[in-house]
Amino acid sequence: MGGRAMRLRVTLTAVLVLGVALVAGALVLVALLGSVLTDQVCQDARDRVTQLSSVTGTDRPQSTSSELIQWTAVPGGGETLASPPTNGCVSVEPPGYPEDFVFAAAPLATGGDVIVGKPLVDVLDSTRFVRRVLVVGVPLMMLIVGGVTWVVTGRILAPVTAIRREVDEITASELHRRVPAVRTDEIGRLGRTMNRMLDRLQRAQESRQRFVSDASHELRSPIAAIRQHAEVARAHPGRTTVTELATTVLDEDVRMQGLVDDLLLLARSDEDHTEPPNTPVDLDDLVLAEAQRLRLATSLTIDTAGVSGGQVRGDEAALSRMIHNLADNAARHARSRVAFTLTESAGTVVLAISDDGPGIPPADRSHVFDRFVRLNPSRSRDAGGTGLGLAIVATIIERHHGTITVHTADTGGATLEAKLPPADSDSGRPRASTGPRAR
Missing domain, CATH: 1.10.287.130 (Signal transduction histidine kinase, dimerisation/phosphotransfer (DHp) domain)
Structure with a gap:
């Protein structure tokens, strides 16, 4: 029904626009044709009156059915058929005649004037014929264009209708279905x-x-x-x-x-697509607090020599959770050492947490931020966690317009590197493309 309504609107619009253009063009055409033919009759009258102005004696011709001639003895004297301007014509309907004539006048060498009138009946017949043709032709052309537009629009919209019907039939249990897409337009x-x-x-x-x-x-x-x-x-x-x-x-x-x-x-x-708070957060304080927690909870060597100042804007609790999860992940896989580094350069705050464990194979690095992923299925659940820690990390970093990537540490283990925009960057914080992300 929607496709038929659109076809009707497009067809009516095309017919309406064409009709307005054709009617305007027809009016202009009839007006120009009448003007050109009248000018031609005027020229004929002027040529004839020029010819008669040189006639003398008793050889002066008189009016006929196709030509009115009047001779006056005094210029402008007496009652004349018309008073045409010099080197011009005038169109009037003389007494006793049912149609207009075009009159031209010229002075005589012996005094007086000669006036010649040419009938406009041929001009009126020609313009009348053209009007009749246009009265029939314009509606016929509008009808043809409307029919062609209706057919062409239907063919163009047929794939759209097929797409609409297919999409309308797709349910949550049939998302494997696809709409037809074979055309190149x-x-x-x-x-x-x-x-x-x-x-x-x-x-x-x-x-x-x-x-x-x-x-x-x-x-x-x-x-x-x-x-x-x-x-x-x-x-x-x-x-x-x-x-x-x-x-x-x-x-x-x-x-x-x-x-x-x-x-x-x-x-x-x-479910939450809002921006995080625009509150300044000192990441170095959060990193040092997390490092101190690991020193008290584990026997690992915790290196914080590479931690310098770094301030971002966002949700302090969420950023603290992100650092906590990264630290727990590193401690879970480290043999003896976990290193924290925090730097700010080139408009980016970079947080890296490294361990000296077995590392993450390159083929698995694109999956470590997926939910419920455990790269080592043989380890116990207590040691392996829930499989959601790094997924939460990726979600928090993405919400703060940052990136998270995995590298090989200098000790052979894994380095998880998070990059976040600094606190003094544009408050609009355009969304940056992320590296591996939770899906």
Whole structure:
């Protein structure tokens, strides 16, 4: 229905524009034709009156059915047929005649004037014929153009109608379907654009389904562990103690709480498209505080010699969470040492956290920021975390218009490098392209 309405609007618009142009052109044509033919009759009258001005004696011709002639003895004297200007013509309807004549006058050598009138009947017949042709031809041409426009518009809009029908039938469970896009014009580009949009929607849905599946699996593990220990304690009270059962339940509960908190954070980040606060944040203070936490919680050597001043604008709590996750990731894989560096140069604040662990293979670096990714599936869940830490890091950095990349550290381990715009940059903070990101 929408396509038919558009065809009708386009056709009516084309016919209306053409009709206005044709009517205006017809009026101009008739006016010019009448003017040209009248000028020609005037010229004939002037030529005739010039010829008669030299006639003398009794050989003066008189009026005929196709020509009016009047001779006057005194210039301008007596009642004349008309009073044409010198070297010009005048168009009047003389008494006793049903049509206009064009009159021209010339003085006689013997005194007086000669006036010659030529009828305009041929001019009127010619213009009348042209008007009749235009009265029939203009509507006929408008009808032809309207029909052609209707057919051509229908053929042009047919692919759009097919695209609309296909998109209208696509549901959330049929995102694999695509619209026809075989043409090379704008309609074909529209179809290909729609297909790319459907590709993105399909990937987003698949990613969401994987996320829900992974989240369900991760939540099932601590629940299953709690249930298993509880069933063993109830069936065989002598095999465990209340303290052991309470410890197991508390550990799994803490693990489950951490997972739920991470899931809620990612869910809020996916829904929140607002800019972070424009508050100045001293990253060096956050980095040094996180380094001190690692010194107290681990036996690793924590190097902060490369930490200098660096201030950005954003959400201090989120940036602190980002540094915390990066530090935990480095400590989890380090053998003996974690190094923090923070510099500001070339309009960028660069935070790098390195470890001396096994490193990250280049083939896996594009996936480490995906959700629920564990590059080493053989390690325990307690050591491996929830698989959401680096995904949260990528989300926070992207929201602050930064980038996050992975490199090989000087010690052979991994260096995760985050780049953020400094606090004194443009407050508009145009969105920068990111490196590996959570998907």
